[in-house]
Amino acid sequence: MKVVVCTKQTPSTTAVFSVNNGAVSWEDSGGKPNVVNPWDEYAVEEAIRVKENHGASQAIALTMGTPDSQEALKTCLAMGCDEAILVSDPSFAGSDTLGTARILAAALEKIDGAKVVIFGKQAIDGDTGLTPVQVARKLGWTPVTYVSAIKEIKGHTITLERLLEDGKETVTTDLPVVISVVKEINEPRYPSFMGIRKANRATIPTWSAADLNISGGVGAGASQADWSHVYAIPAREGSVEIIEGDSVEEKVAALVDKLFEEKVI
Amino acid sequence: MTTSQTNSLHDDLRQGVRQLCRRFPDAYWRDLDKQGAYPTDFVRAMTEAGYLGALIPEQYGGVGVGITETSIILEEVHRSGGNAAACHAQMYIMGTLLRHGSEAQKAFYLPKIASGELRLQAFGVTEPDAGTDTTKIWTTAVRENDHYRIRGQKIWTSRAQHSDLMLLLARTTPVEKVAKRTHGLSIFLIDLRQAVGNGVVIEPIETMINHHTTQVFFDDLRIPHDSLIGEEGMGFRYILDGMNAERILIAAECIGDGYWFIDRASGYAKERVVFDRPIGQNQGVQFPIAQAYIHVRAADLMRFEAARLFDNGRSCGAEANMAKLLAADASWEAANVTLQTYGGFGFAKEYDVERKFRETRLYQIAPISTNLILSYIGQHVLGMPRSF
Numbered sequence: 001m002k003v004v005v006c007t008k009q010t011p012s013t014t015a016v017f018s019v020n021n022g023a024v025s026w027e028d029s030g031g032k033p034n035v036v037n038p039w040d041e042y043a044v045e046e047a048i049r050v051k052e053n054h055g056a057s058q059a060i061a062l063t064m065g066t067p068d069s070q071e072a073l074k075t076c077l078a079m080g081c082d083e084a085i086l087v088s089d090p091s092f093a094g095s096d097t098l099g100t101a102r103i104l105a106a107a108l109e110k111i112d113g114a115k116v117v118i119f120g121k122q123a124i125d126g127d128t129g130l131t132p133v134q135v136a137r138k139l140g141w142t143p144v145t146y147v148s149a150i151k152e153i154k155g156h157t158i159t160l161e162r163l164l165e166d167g168k169e170t171v172t173t174d175l176p177v178v179i180s181v182v183k184e185i186n187e188p189r190y191p192s193f194m195g196i197r198k199a200n201r202a203t204i205p206t207w208s209a210a211d212l213n214i215s216g217g218v219g220a221g222a223s224q225a226d227w228s229h230v231y232a233i234p235a236r237e238g239s240v241e242i243i244e245g246d247s248v249e250e251k252v253a254a255l256v257d258k259l260f261e262e263k264v265i
Numbered sequence: 266m267t268t269s270q271t272n273s274l275h276d277d278l279r280q281g282v283r284q285l286c287r288r289f290p291d292a293y294w295r296d297l298d299k300q301g302a303y304p305t306d307f308v309r310a311m312t313e314a315g316y317l318g319a320l321i322p323e324q325y326g327g328v329g330v331g332i333t334e335t336s337i338i339l340e341e342v343h344r345s346g347g348n349a350a351a352c353h354a355q356m357y358i359m360g361t362l363l364r365h366g367s368e369a370q371k372a373f374y375l376p377k378i379a380s381g382e383l384r385l386q387a388f389g390v391t392e393p394d395a396g397t398d399t400t401k402i403w404t405t406a407v408r409e410n411d412h413y414r415i416r417g418q419k420i421w422t423s424r425a426q427h428s429d430l431m432l433l434l435a436r437t438t439p440v441e442k443v444a445k446r447t448h449g450l451s452i453f454l455i456d457l458r459q460a461v462g463n464g465v466v467i468e469p470i471e472t473m474i475n476h477h478t479t480q481v482f483f484d485d486l487r488i489p490h491d492s493l494i495g496e497e498g499m500g501f502r503y504i505l506d507g508m509n510a511e512r513i514l515i516a517a518e519c520i521g522d523g524y525w526f527i528d529r530a531s532g533y534a535k536e537r538v539v540f541d542r543p544i545g546q547n548q549g550v551q552f553p554i555a556q557a558y559i560h561v562r563a564a565d566l567m568r569f570e571a572a573r574l575f576d577n578g579r580s581c582g583a584e585a586n587m588a589k590l591l592a593a594d595a596s597w598e599a600a601n602v603t604l605q606t607y608g609g610f611g612f613a614k615e616y617d618v619e620r621k622f623r624e625t626r627l628y629q630i631a632p633i634s635t636n637l638i639l640s641y642i643g644q645h646v647l648g649m650p651r652s653f
Contacts, residue, residue, distance in 0.1 A: 030528075031283050032276070078281065190285045193278070193315035193328045193338075200274045 001115040001153075001175075003056040005047035005081065006104055006135070007040040007063050009072035010125045019232040036072045039120030041079075042181050045188040046150065047118050048080040054153040058082045060111060064092060064103050070204050077199035078191030084202070085111075089209040094220025094227070097126070101134030106212040108139060116158065117178040121146060129180070136178035144171055148184045275337055282338050285310055286345035291617045294347055298475045298620050303427055308352045311342075312381030317355040320510075321363070325375035331576035332510055336517035336568060343521025346617060348624055350476055350518075354386045354424060357514055358432055360507045361452060365495035370454070374430070386428040387457070389419035389481055390504065397637060399434070399501065400446035404483060406435035406453060408490065408497075413437075413453065415464070415486040421631075423478040425467045431455045431481075434504060437497050450500035453492045460486055474623050509575055511632055512585035516568045519592035522625040523561035526599035529618060530554045530606040550606055557599040564591035583646045590638040593628035600625045 011017070012035045015026040027033050036044065044061065051059040061076035061084040063069045073084035087107045095103065108114055117136075122129035129145075136143030148163035151170070162169040163182050191199075209215070216222065243258070245251035259265045289307045297304055311317050319335040321327025335356055342349040359378050362370060362385070377383040395401040404417025415435055425431060431454075438449030461467060464486030467479050495503055531554055534545030544550045571584035600622045604611040611618040629635055643649045 032280050074277065075280075078277070190310060190314045191281045192313075193281065193319060193330075196277050196281045197274065197328065197330075200277050 001056050002058045002060060002111060002113045003047045003050040003116045003118065004060045004062050004108060004111060004114045005040070005043045005076065005118045006131075007044060007061055007072055007076060007120070008037045008123045008125075009034050009063060009065050009069040010037040010123055011035075013038060013124065017232075019230060022228075022230045024230060032071065034068065034071060036075045037120055037123045037125075039122055039124065039183070041120070041188040042183050042185055043118040043120045044076050044079050044081065045186045046181055047116075048189070049186065050116055050118075050150060050153070051082075054150065056116070057113070060085065060114070062087065062104065062107055062111075064088070064095075064100055064107070066093075067206070073204050074199040074202065075191060077202055078195035079189055080192075080195060084204045086204050086206045087212070088206050089214075091209050091214075091219045094223055095218050096223040096225040097128055097130040098134055098224070099218040099222050101131055101138050102217050103212065103214060104131070104135050105138035106214055107207055108135070110207070110212060115176040116153070117141070117176070119178070119180040121180045121182050132178055132180040139176070139178065141176045141178050142173045144173065144177055144179045147179045147181045150179075150185075275334065278334060278337055279341050281314070282316065282341035283345065285314055285316075286342060286347055289345070289347055291346050295614060295617060295620060299614075301471075301475055303477055304347075304351045307347065308427075309381075311352055312355075315379075317352055317381065318379035320356055321359060321375055321379045325363075325371060326379035327375070331572070332513050333569065333572040333576055336514050336572055339514055340517040340521035340524075343518045344524045345521075346525055346621070348475075348518075350624075351424065351427070352386065353514060353518070354388065355384060357507065357510045358385050358388050360510055361432055361494060361503050362454065364506055365452070365499075365503050366454075367491075370491075370494070374454070378430075383429045384427065385430040385432070386424040387422050387431040387481075389422045389425075389431055389433045389455075391421045392418060393420045393480075397634065399504070400440070400450070402434065402436060402450070404433070404435045406433075406437050406451060406488075408437070411490050412487045413490060413492065415453075415483045415488065417483050418480065419483075420480040421470075421478050422467075422481045423476060425457065425479040425481055426469060427477060429456070429458050431457050431460075432494070433483075434500050437500075443498075447501040449498050451497045452494040452500040452503050453488060454494055455486075455488060455492065460488070463487075474627060476627070508633075509571070509581050509585040512589040513568060513571050513575060513581075515628060515632060516564065516571070516585075516588040516592035519589075519596035519625065519628050520561060520565050520568055522596040522621060523557070523564070523592070523599045525621060526596065526603040526618075526625075527554065527558045527561060529616075530557075530599070530603040533603075534606055544606070553602045554606065557595065557602045560591075560595040560598055564588065564595040567591050583642065586633075586638045586641050589628075589633065590635050593625075593635060596625045597629060 011026045012028045014030055015028045015033050017026045047059040050056045059081045061073050061081040063073050064087040067088055070086055077084050087103055119132040133143045144160050146162050147160045149161035152159040156175050157172055158175055158177055159172045163184055243251045243254050245254055315328055316338050318327035319330050323329040339349045339353055378385050392402045406413040406415045433453045433455050436449055437451040440446055443449040464484055466482040469479050534550050535543055537544045567588040571581050571588040574581035574584055603618050604622055607618050610616055640652050644651050
């Protein structure tokens, strides 16, 4: 049994964005501008734990993205994944979540022995949280979302705990599964220095559309999402007014009048 | 803000250390400072991630990288707002053991030091009456059959209360019986877990920073004869061998402090509005920050030059000393500029400027006074007469 963690490279949480003529760019003066999607760090940690505690033979990191997404995969290797695979092709550019799911599903079918696929609950850039379920649908595997614990993997079944708004739910289902995890599931480990060195030397294989026999249904042309009009949010205009008055009571009365006037209360 | 180093491993290393340090934000260090507490969780994280074993060869369980990479780790800790003094010695004190210890000593201790099972973070050299004049130390180790008997006192021995092992410099031959004062000194590896209460007393010294330094008293401590590192009488030379590494690593900490201050000062100068414009628009505020940045960058170059020479096994005494002085001066200049930029808010603990200000002041004095570096350059690089 292999466990595969699907990760995405996203802008760092401290990146500063700008939009020029519809093109979005970002930089981070404090470090690398792109990182492993922070939600996916929990997924990477859990994949490594499935190997350590539940008998998986390999923990493999899988990313769809541009060639520079290798950086995120190197972080996964540094944390302890055994192998990393990048899925990248110019025809994939502009894919929506369904197109991405088609591509990832094709890659997962190519990984022999993958039984557990783990995602972070969402990516911090798109924020849809759709891809895990769409991948499961394309594979015909069982999707389980918002997983807060992998309690047991025994034979052909897996027992999971889900964290829902009203409480927790325990689910037992057959393998293979695609799960998305929440941050309560673990505390991600730091990439070790030895891991960083190993990752720095690693050669990460890239699978193209041809490698995956994908010939349509992906890329900007197939996307249902329209990104043709991107603009920066106009800066909010605001002003400060100091309420004057001879006493606290007078100031409060004036403030209340103002709030009524502005229909705040 | 960019730095001088562009090697891809170095970039990945910086990112890794930053990732770790993000879990130890300003508030963590501020609270420790307030309580005078040791950063146990931070040191554990650094150990588990393998950073403290950076210089230990792979055959002994470490990572086996050079002083360049090790200096980047320490720089990033300081650049994050933290302070590596609590654990940096775990990285380089073992160098004496690595270079001069027996194979049996190395095989036994180094893997445990690399894994963090044993902490070797204390080096007893300085004494109350000797100061930087190391040859005048009066702590003695006298050989008696299969053991040494140690008497004396050390001061400014940092982290002794947070260390399992300690290196000790002691005189094994009286100064009047040696041809040169630098002869007759030896280095021992003391197991503090056994020694404390059996001839060793450690007393903490309260200081203006959260530094965990101590004085250590030796009253007839008996240690096995195989605690000796290398040859008896060669200890002073062994110490000199380790100084360049220490100078470069401390320089890197100063560089990290310097960048932290510049980030804070320039950020505040851009945001703080007085008289209807950012204070950074005033040349009187902006130029000193720019000047401090230039000096940090220049010191950074000397740090990497010294590290490059060190890692290539070349003589680097001058460069290591110059890097230390330039970096210490640059971080101190940046600290002053930042405090000035923040004005009254710089004195408020919640901004962390005053804490880092106190911490970076140390490097004008430790691990070597800037005056002694000037003396070294004047005498050994420029050939002028000895000035003391």
